Every structure is written in structure tokens, then in C-alpha cells.
Amino acid sequence: MTHNKPLSASALLAAKKRAVFRFVGLQLVLAFFLSVGIFVIFDGLHAYSFLAGALASVLPSLYMAWRVFGHAGTRAAKDVVRSFYRGEAGKLVLTALLLMAVFIFIKPLSAGALFAGFGIAILSHWLSPLLLKH
Incomplete structure (x- = not known):
């Protein structure tokens, strides 16, 4: 019979950090393999x-x-909240800049495929509770 000990705050944070980065890595792998499938079925x-x-x-x-979990050790709750808000603001700006850069610099471009990739990546966040609960 095994007893489950409660995780310390730092161990719990480390586990969440690993899960979040693992999920983002899974998103990258999924995007790559779906792109390969699209290449095989449709075209480049x-x-x-x-x-x-x-x-x-x-x-x-x-x-x-990275903004939220990129720091080692424990931090004050105020610092964590500040990192979260900065990360979210940066995420929104970076998303806008990346989409703008894609439309400006990638020619030719299939807008439908671009928005399909963007949408599927966003919808994949719905899977995160299944993957992050462990």
C-alpha cells in the first residue's frame, strides 16, 4: 500500500511547469505532423x-x-501575477506581429490554410486540461 504525500509548493510548481512546456511542445509536434499530412494530401x-x-x-x-514559468524558485504572489499579465500582453502583441509578418512576407499564401492552422492551434488548448491534470 502506497501513501500519496502532498507535493510541496515548489514541487507542484515544477510539475505544472513541466506539464505546460510539454503541452506547448505537443502543439508544435501536432502542427508539424498536420502540415506534413496537408503537404501529402494537398500541396506545399x-x-x-x-x-x-x-x-x-x-x-x-x-x-x-516562459514569462510565467521561466523563473527558478518561488516568488511572491504579486510577482507571479505581474509575470502572468506581462506574459499575456506580450502574447497578444506577439500574435499580432507574427500574423502581420506572415501576411507581409510569405507569398504566395493560402489564407484559408493559415487560419485553419491558427484555429486548430487555438482549439488544441481545449485539450490542455486533459494533459495538464497529471
């Missing part, structure tokens, strides 16, 4: 447009995770 234009859209969502999420 739709594949790289899809990947660009997915990355415009996932890379800002990675930035947000």
Missing part, C-alpha cells in the same frame, strides 16, 4: 500556410509559458 502552399498559422498561435503561447 497549403502545408506551409497551415504551419505558419499554427506557429503564429503556438510561439506566443511558448512566450507566455
